Amino acid sequence: MTARNPAAPDRGPALRLLSLGAGVQSTTVLLLACEGEIPSFDAALFADTGWEPRAVYTNLDRLTAHAERNGIPVHRVTGGNIRTDALDPKHRFVSMPLHTLNPDGTRGLARRQCTSEYKIIPLKKTARALLGYPHPRRVPRGVYVEQAIGISIDEIGRARDSGLRFLRNVFPLINLGFDRAKCLEYLAERGFGQTVKSACVGCPFHGNAGWRWVRDHDPHGWAEAVEFDRAIRHGYPHATGRGQQLRGQYFLHRSCLPLDQVDLDVPARGKRHLRLVTAEPEGDEDDDPDGCSPWSCRSGEPVTDPAPHTGPGESAA
Ligand code: SF4
Numbered sequence: 001m002t003a004r005n006p007a008a009p010d011r012g013p014a015l016r017l018l019s020l021g022a023g024v025q026s027t028t029v030l031l032l033a034c035e036g037e038i039p040s041f042d043a044a045l046f047a048d049t050g051w052e053p054r055a056v057y058t059n060l061d062r063l064t065a066h067a068e069r070n071g072i073p074v075h076r077v078t079g080g081n082i083r084t085d086a087l088d089p090k091h092r093f094v095s096m097p098l099h100t101l102n103p104d105g106t107r108g109l110a111r112r113q114c115t116s117e118y119k120i121i122p123l124k125k126t127a128r129a130l131l132g133y134p135h136p137r138r139v140p141r142g143v144y145v146e147q148a149i150g151i152s153i154d155e156i157g158r159a160r161d162s163g164l165r166f167l168r169n170v171f172p173l174i175n176l177g178f179d180r181a182k183c184l185e186y187l188a189e190r191g192f193g194q195t196v197k198s199a200c201v202g203c204p205f206h207g208n209a210g211w212r213w214v215r216d217h218d219p220h221g222w223a224e225a226v227e228f229d230r231a232i233r234h235g236y237p238h239a240t241g242r243g244q245q246l247r248g249q250y251f252l253h254r255s256c257l258p259l260d261q262v263d264l265d266v267p268a269r270g271k272r273h274l275r276l277v278t279a280e281p282e283g284d285e286d287d288d289p290d291g292c293s294p295w296s297c298r299s300g301e302p303v304t305d306p307a308p309h310t311g312p313g314e315s316a317a
């Protein structure tokens with residue numbers, strides 16, 4: 001694909017892209033574009049961490065076919081496989097927001113660098129390439145991509161700029177006044193009512209509801225998450241192999257218990273279905289409301305107290 005108007009800086013966006021998470025809101029934006037309710041996109045970009053639930057990939061396949069029938073190509077971009085990279089002693093480790101239990105009993109959260117590494121960087125790189133100015137070519141002033149982000153009005157506080165001159169975020173659902181409930185209704189009417197939330201299978205931001213969903217709907221993913229949780233207890237293999245031992249312990253679950261020992265059914269058994277989210281967050285039961293949307297998270301910033309480490313690579317690599 002070539003940019004429509006790369007040499008004319010003042011004539012609007014050279015490209016229109018959608019950041020497609022394949023969850024409820026961005027799927028709604030894509031279907032709106034397919035139906036001509038909003039301007040179409042030159043492409044939709046899905047940042048694949050390689051560790052999404054199978055239901056997300058199934059939905060993505062279906063969505064890709066639907067979008068392409070309507071003239072919108074869907075590109076999967078990737079920075080690698082977050083699970084296998086994290087467990088590979090030879091791979092530079094990228095910190096996930098793991099829950100940490102320090103030797104003195106205090107708790108913290110490790111830095112979140114994964115959103116940047118596995119989502120933001122590949123998305124930026126692809127946007128530049130599609131624009132015709134791959135890194136390190138300088139994007140001329142006035143040439144930019146308009147990038148649609150699926151944020152609904154109930155999440156308006158998450159709407160942010162990209163921070164990049166060549167990438168300008170727009171928020172069609174906010175302009176249309178769609179909240180999450182309206183998105184769910186819209187999807188159901190078009191046969192996409194089973195759209196599930198997109199996030200890594202082993203994301204430490206899952207609340208009990210999120211973990212229960214993985215356990216009950218993706219047994220293979222659950223087994224991988226339990227194994228991953230054990231494997232990172234004392235740090236990432238890459239760091240520990242270099243003598244950078246963690247002085248505390250890492251956990252996927254916010255209780256700082258081994259994942260397969262957490263009672264995920266108490267006290268909320270039967271309370272609500274988790275992934276077809278319709279309600280406001282309810283504390284530990286729910287996923288972190290900040291979630292992992294690439295363009296609305298605080299990726300790269302320290303989230304809260306990182307756990308102490310003996311080596312510098314563990315907390316800040
Ligand atoms: S979903 Fe969670 S683990 Fe995956 S990239 Fe986002 S913050 Fe990291």
